Amino acid sequence: MPLRKNHFSQSGIIQFLASSVSPRLVIATVLALSFLKLLIVPAFYDFEVPIREIGFGFGPTTQAVATTGSMIACPPLFWHSSSLQCAFAERMPLIPYIFAGAMKVVGDSALRLAILKTVVLDLLLLYFLSRWLAIVGADRLTFIIVAMVFVGPQYMLHSFSPHYEEGFLIQLLAILLIMQLVYVWGRENEFVRWARLPAYVAVNAAIYLVKSSMILVLIWSFVFLVGLMRLRAGVKLAAALAMCVPLLLWGSYSKYMTGHFAIGTSIDGWNLFLGNNPATLDFYPRYTVDLVPGDGPIELGDRTVDRISFADLDRQLGWQASGDEWQINNAYRNAAIAWALGHVDEELRLVARRLVVLFFEIRNSPVVPGHDKPPILALMAGMAWMAAMRVIMWSAIVVAALACWRGTSMRRASLCFLAFLIAYIAPCVVAYAYERHVVPIILPTALFLASAWRLRAPAELR
Numbered sequence: 431m432p433l434r435k436n437h438f439s440q441s442g443i444i445q446f447l448a449s450s451v452s453p454r455l456v457i458a459t460v461l462a463l464s465f466l467k468l469l470i471v472p473a474f475y476d477f478e479v480p481i482r483e484i485g486f487g488f489g490p491t492t493q494a495v496a497t498t499g500s501m502i503a504c505p506p507l508f509w510h511s512s513s514l515q516c517a518f519a520e521r522m523p524l525i526p527y528i529f530a531g532a533m534k535v536v537g538d539s540a541l542r543l544a545i546l547k548t549v550v551l552d553l554l555l556l557y558f559l560s561r562w563l564a565i566v567g568a569d570r571l572t573f574i575i576v577a578m579v580f581v582g583p584q585y586m587l588h589s590f591s592p593h594y595e596e597g598f599l600i601q602l603l604a605i606l607l608i609m610q611l612v613y614v615w616g617r618e619n620e621f622v623r624w625a626r627l628p629a630y631v632a633v634n635a636a637i638y639l640v641k642s643s644m645i646l647v648l649i650w651s652f653v654f655l656v657g658l659m660r661l662r663a664g665v666k667l668a669a670a671l672a673m674c675v676p677l678l679l680w681g682s683y684s685k686y687m688t689g690h691f692a693i694g695t696s697i698d699g700w701n702l703f704l705g706n707n708p709a710t711l712d713f714y715p716r717y718t719v720d721l722v723p724g725d726g727p728i729e730l731g732d733r734t735v736d737r738i739s740f741a742d743l744d745r746q747l748g749w750q751a752s753g754d755e756w757q758i759n760n761a762y763r764n765a766a767i768a769w770a771l772g773h774v775d776e777e778l779r780l781v782a783r784r785l786v787v788l789f790f791e792i793r794n795s796p797v798v799p800g801h802d803k804p805p806i807l808a809l810m811a812g813m814a815w816m817a818a819m820r821v822i823m824w825s826a827i828v829v830a831a832l833a834c835w836r837g838t839s840m841r842r843a844s845l846c847f848l849a850f851l852i853a854y855i856a857p858c859v860v861a862y863a864y865e866r867h868v869v870p871i872i873l874p875t876a877l878f879l880a881s882a883w884r885l886r887a888p889a890e891l892r
Contacts, residue, residue, distance in 0.1 A: 447571040453563035456573050460559060463580040464552045468545055471590040474808070477541040481533060484540050485593035488529065491521050495530035502687070506755065508697050517755040518687045519696040523680065524639035525598065544592040551589075551601040558608045561625070562877065565617050566884040575822060575883075579876045582815040583808060584794075588869045595641040599870040602637050606651065607850055607874040609633070611881060613659050614843045627669050630655070635676040642694040643857035648673070650853040654846065688756065696755040699763030705784075705862035706766040709738050711776060715787045718796040719862050730799060787863045788855055789823070792816040795864045816865075819872050826879040827851075833882070840882055847878045 472478075482493040487507040494503055506517035529543060536542035559576075566572070579585055589600040609630050612618050618626050630651070638648040652673050659666065677693050685691040704710070704719040712735045713722055721728060724737040770777040787795065792813045794804070803809070830844035851871060858867050 447574075448569050451568045451570055451573045453560070453568045456563055456568050456576055457556065457560050459573070459577050460556060460580050463577070463586075464548075464556070467586040467590055468548065471586050472541055472545075474804075475587065475591075477544055477592070479540045480538050481529065481540050481543060482538075484529075484543075487521055488525055488593065489540070491526040492529040492533070495526045496533055500687075501526055508700060514755060514758065517696060519684050519692065519755065521697075522595075522639050522642050522695055523683070524636060525595065529592070540592055544590055544597070547592060547597065548590050551598065555601040555605055558605045558625070561621055562608045562612070562881075565612065565615065565620060566881055569884070571883055572880045575876050575880045578815075578818055578822070579873050582819065582872075583812045584816060584865060584869050585872065588866050594866060596866045596870050598640045599637065599644070600873065602633055602640070603647070603854065603870050604873040604877060605629075606633050606637065606647070607847070607877060610651075610654055610658075610846050610850065611843055611878070613654075614846055616660065627661070627665070631669055631672045634673055638676055639680065642698055643861075644854075645693065646853040646856055647850070648677075650849050654849075658842070658846070688754065690754070690756040692756065696759045699759035699761070699766070702861050703762040703766040705860070706770045706777065706780065707738060708769065708773075708776075709736065710780060710862075712736075714780065714862060715783050715791070715795055715864070716797055718798055718864070721799070728799065781859060784859050784863050787865075788858060788868060790820065791865075791868075792820060819876075822879055823872065823875045826875040826882070829879060829882045840885055843878070843881065843885075847874075850874065 480489075481496075482489045484492065487503075490503055490507055491501050495501055500518070501521065501523060502516050502518050503520060504516040506514055507520050508517075528547075532543050532546055536546050563572075585600070588594075588596050591597045609618075609621075609626075612621065613630075621629075634648050634651045637644045652670065655666065655669055655673065659669075661669070681691045681693050688696075704722055705714070707722065709722045710719055712733075713719055713730070717730055722738055725739050727734045727736050729735075793816075794809060794812055797803075804812075826847070829840075830847050832838075833840040833844035834848070851874075854871055855863075
């Protein structure tokens with residue numbers, strides 16, 4: 431009898447969650463939460479600063495583009511070499527040029543810039559969400575999953591912030607996965623023409639031109655185009671060539687400005703070094719690796735930790751760090767690789783910590799000493815939300831793995847999702863990852879999970 435009662439209880443829960451909900455209600459909720467984000471985030475975080483003070487080098491680079499038309503920064507934003515007076519390729523070009531153009535509309539205000547950027551990206555995402563819902567439909571569980579993502583404090587903050595690339599990637603990566611799933615299902619004709627192949631090429635170009643580590647996502651999207659899209663050979667060839675254009679344009683522009691053809695930035699090696707050196711284990715993952723280089727020890731809670739001084743770095747790298755920005759970049763990259771290969775045990779510990787951050791961590795990270803902590807209530811709310819997102823993430827991964835193993839109707843979509851996920855997280859596993867690197871994959875995992883739930887009746891998408 432208890433088993434029978436439990437069976438009916440589970441059946442009742444499933445029936446409740448599977449009850450239909452209007453897709454318009456889901457879209458209205460997302461729209462309301464997106465508007466609420468524009469009010470809540472500025473109330474808790476100070477974005478009322480000049481654009482030149484936007485972090486991670488984007489502010490000064492935007493200012494340089496706005497005043498000179500070029501990304502050349504003098505002195506360099508990240509390098510501390512006395513032999514390097516200026517640098518050009520420390521950042522990918524899309525964000526600085528978009529911000530410089532937006533300054534003509536919103537003026538010299540990081541807050542107004544963030545609002546404009548967020549509104550445009552959210553409206554674009556809203557369109558693709560509406561088309562996704564038109565295909566898969568909506569029920570109570572779909573509504574709950576989607577609403578839970580958009581109500582999250584970390585989602586609101588990182589999708590709003592103008593300080594780093596994730597403020598663009600959160601919406602763009604979700605749009606990309608929606609398009610790939612729609613092509614897998616053969617339902618792309620339900621999108622308007624611009625939202626099909628032109629949007630696919632444009633979104634991939636934007637993702638890559640926002641952040642150089644997204645090159646793997648671009649490569650996966652290229653493989654998806656060639657192998658999984660059902661298109662005429664001529665159309666497929668044209669689209670494949672178009673996807674190569676951003677690489678060639680950025681590489682050629684770098685060649686013209688610096689004499690070096692490169693498809694990344696000149697700080698990629700530096701970022702790799704920050705995540706792979708003797709001092710990182712003392713900092714990562716609780717504290718930002720930006721603190722690793724510096725003069726003198728630093729207080730971290732109840733510990734005093736030694737840092738790597740720039741003078742020591744200059745001595746270690748020697749003549750390699752005395753050339754242009756690309757030679758310096760290569761020197762740091764080679765130093766990071768050499769340390770990782772020579773200290774396998776320490777490197778494996780770092781890899782394990784990165785995987786924990788990417789797939790298990792629910793605490794806010796990183797901590798920056800000297801900065802005010804968010805209120806305890808906000809921290810608790812953020813941890814609760816992140817715990818819920820971990821459940822969604824792992825549910826999506828397990829569902830995808832089982833679909834691949836069993837060969838269900840979701841197998842191709844699952845392979846697509848897992849390849850997408852691996853392409854995104856691989857650079858983080860090699861270098862480092864924090865909370866802001868995790869948030870961009872939360873909405874895609876939620877959308878995949880909701881799609882798999884809706885596809886339990888496979889005829890819906892046939």
